[in-house]
Amino acid sequence: MAFSLRTATRLQPALRIASMRSSRPAMRFMASQTSSKQATGAATASPTMSDAIEQPFFPDEPTGPMVRTAIPGPESKKAIAHLDQVFDTRSLNMMANYQNSFGNYLADLDGNVLLDVYAQIASIPVGYSNPSLLLAATSPDMASALINRPALGNFPQHDWAEILETGMLKVAPPGMNQVFTAQSGSDANELAYKAAFMWKRMQERGGDADFTAEEIASSMNNQTPGAPNMSILSFKTGFHGRLFGSLSTTRSKPIHKLDIPAFDWPQATFPMLKYPLEQHAEENAREEQRCLEEVESLLTGYHNKPAAVVVEPIQSEGGDNHATPAFFKGLREVTRKHNVLLIVDEVQTGVGATGKFWAHEHWNLQDPPDMVTFSKKAQTAGYYFGNPELKPNKPYRQFNTWM
Known part of the structure; x- marks a missing residue:
């Protein structure tokens, strides 16, 4: 994860511009569509004050909570029952859908969206689907870190x-x-x-x-x-x-x-x-x-x-x-x-x-x-x-x- 933190730091200014200028639906797929060359090139860009006012950093973040069903709802109950066959679910609070979670809001499988003040036991510091981290995930550094995870005590990488x-x-x-x-x-x-x-x-x-x-x-x-x-x-x-x-x-x-x-x-x-x-x-x-x-x-x-x-x-x-x-x-x-x-x-x-x-x-x-x-x-x-x-x-x- 140290690799991703360093990459995210390098790419953050560029990502802010990219997220501001993209449409909301396109933002959801930015990580999969951005090439390594685009990610590297974006790191040299710099934001302007007018850009900073255009759009929020999380363009897909909901404007507020939305509760459509009881929690857990029918789809979540099915998923929990399936998971319970292979995993201890007794401490489970909510079956999350992270693909539909943005910023400070956590979604479930039934379309419920909650303001998350728990942040995965204080372990999510910069929100769900953070645009900078999505872009960092496309970088060569991240790919290498995930594919070639080193035994650091014996074989740390050169940098x-x-x-x-x-x-x-x-x-x-x-x-x-x-x-x-x-x-x-x-x-x-x-x-x-x-x-x-x-x-x-x-x-x-x-x-x-x-x-x-x-x-x-x-x-x-x-x-x-x-x-x-x-x-x-x-x-x-x-x-x-x-x-x-x-x-x-x-x-x-x-x-x-x-x-x-x-x-x-x-x-x-x-x-x-x-x-x-x-x-x-x-x-x-x-x-x-x-x-x-x-x-x-x-x-x-x-x-x-x-x-x-x-x-x-x-x-x-x-x-x-x-x-x-x-x-x-x-x-x-x-x-x-x-x-x-x-x-x-x-x-x-x-x-x-x-x-x-x-x-x-x-x-x-x-x-x-x-x-x-x-x-x-x-x-x-x-x-x-x-x-x-x-x-x-x-x-x-x-x-x-x-x-």
Whole structure:
């Protein structure tokens, strides 16, 4: 997806003109009819102010919702019944028709069109059938990326550095200049946790020392010292994913965790602020201080020592819970005091959702987080970091096929 983001950036101005000058029906088929040469040539065009006023960016976007049947309607019910024979449909909300979905509106098979404020669990940042992305899909870069998907750790393509520099790293959080890519938000957090554990053990060894024979042998039996008893501290009602490590830090809903073995990792209380904020300032400050003291107690006293603290800028899935910048500044101070990493989970809050590209930028930290994880609206996933010591000391320690 990084390839498509870079291509879309290059083609966006031209696409805006093309979409404005085309008729509404033709727009639906632009992607299939545009040749690679046209896409490349269009990238050199530039819009004018008069063009910008002519037509909306999404010429096919409905003017409002339209409900023609009960939801699900008869056609959707047929499709759901068919899908249920081969796929678990019990969490299904709506059977979508993406070919008829434009801008902020999601269509179903029965002609119903709804204003979508859910955005595919916060993962569609620029609307359905986005004209720039439709045009980008016709580019040689996109075709090559889809047909020749590389095992990035072993066979990155020749311009992978440029793709990272002009894509993910162009919007890197302050203080971060490196990225490790992943496949999903859960995966991004899982990899950040692994980086924290490897960093912590390197610190305990006094640097980049070779593994001992005992460490090597015991790791294969899931025993110490090769598989050390460390932990990640998370917060009650937080959500960080559904893989084994990330699920152990998820505390939002029992349905995610039931029947799944979990690591013995600590949890601290996230501040529960009272509103209106201006009427409870002193009380809320005491609540945040109490939570910070609890964090510090766990960092120093928990039997499986934390290598990192993971926190969401806004607890999203766990209930829309907020804290003030003062709390997060205190969290950065206490983690730094005890040589514990701070991981900020921006999977849900990142990419512009709060008025800044990264929600933690509102905290105005002088000392940035150690890692920032991302996914969803970014259309890719991974974690940012700046400290070169967070890069594992040997190859294949942080690795998967597609990275």
